[in-house]
Amino acid sequence: MPTVPGPQKVLDRVRRDVERNALRARNGIKLVAGVDRPGVGQTPKDVVWQRGRTSLWHYRNDPETYGGVRYGPPLLIVFSLISRSYILDLTPGNSFVEQLLKAGFDVYLLDWGEADERDAGNQLEDYVDDYLPAGIDRVLELSGAEEVNLFGYCFGGNLTLLYAAHHPDAPLRSLTVLATPVDFRHMGPLAAVFGVGNMDVDAVLGDDGNVPPSVVVQGFRTLTPTAEVTRYVTLWERLWNDEYVASYQAMTGWSDDHVPFPGAAARETAQMLVRDNGMVTDRLAIGGDRIHLGDITVPFLTVRATRDHIVPPEATAPLIDLIGSPDRHELCLDAGHMGLVVGRTAARTTVPTIIDFVRRRSDPVGPAEPKES
Secondary structure: OOOOOOOOOOHHHHHHHHHHHHHHHHHHHHHOOOOOOOOOOEEEEEEEEEOOOOEEEOOOOOHHHHOOOOEEEEEEEEEEEEEOOOHHHHOOEEEEHHHHHHHHEEEEEEOOOOOOOOHHHOOHHHHHHHHHHHHHHHHHHHHOOEEEEEEOOOHHHHHHHHHHOOOOOOOOOEEEEOOOOOOHHHHHHHHHHHOOOOOOOHHOOOOOOOEEEEHHHHHHHHHOOHHHHHHHHHHHHHHHHHHHHHHHHHHHHHHEEEOOOOOHHHHHHHHHHHHOOHHHHHEEEEEEEEEEHHHOOOOOEEEEEOOOOOOOHHHHHHHHOOOOOEEEEEEEEEOOOOHHHHOOHHHHHHHHHHHHHHHHHOEEEEOOOOOOO
């Protein structure tokens, strides 16, 4: 027979439920009012180079704060063109950048900013052959290094792949990409619309000549049509938990916070990467030159997730076999898109694996004083 809880246990449960409902009411009001939002992107940094809307950030690696052995060459993060980079520096204690600094790396990040009408004509070539090489040159100038460890996030990974393929003699010690699609046939409704459906990108351009953020957000929402409902159910269940609510605000805020996709680059992406599926079919061209992922021979790591609904695992799976490097590796995790860089999976597995990969291909340089930016 089932055990009947004693009177004290019943009272404790009732008291707990009452307390949690009070906390739910308090946190619910805060969410609706938009108050007490957690600060994001708080790791101290300096802007050390700019071109147009693009900025190169250098994170401050204070020896008194992080200490320990330092590693070189510098690590340069290249972010996506369509979302904001603070997901990699979400909140103190839940920051990919913070963990890299604690591991002893000299960390830079190339942030594309928010495209406007001046960027509507920007092609993939502009990012791959202009902004990215110029940013790397600035990192080398500031650090005194001869190479960089390059890291690409999501579509930023695609840009780093195109760069490394077009510049096989680039000053790269290693290349790591995370959640980077190559088989665009598996990118869900987005691929169906611009690929099979053959929809013209010009049909969704805004007045500034770019793909508006609202189109990008709605496109991602169609990938997981029930996610919105599930998200609110989970939120209600844990609305009493202040730590969960803060994390929820930060992550959902980022997932809805996109930037315009430059029009010309969007057209190229729709044709070369989606319709031609150029990364898998070896039909890539940058600046009029045919390029091949097989020409990438630097040490390489791809990190992907099995529960990623933004960049499905089928879209990332072929990459490891397309790279020409004899020193190539893959990490496939049971996680979602954001779970690769924030939360428990990131802290326990993703980031330590990336740190170990890059460290093994880096040199200890000691606790040298950082150069002035």
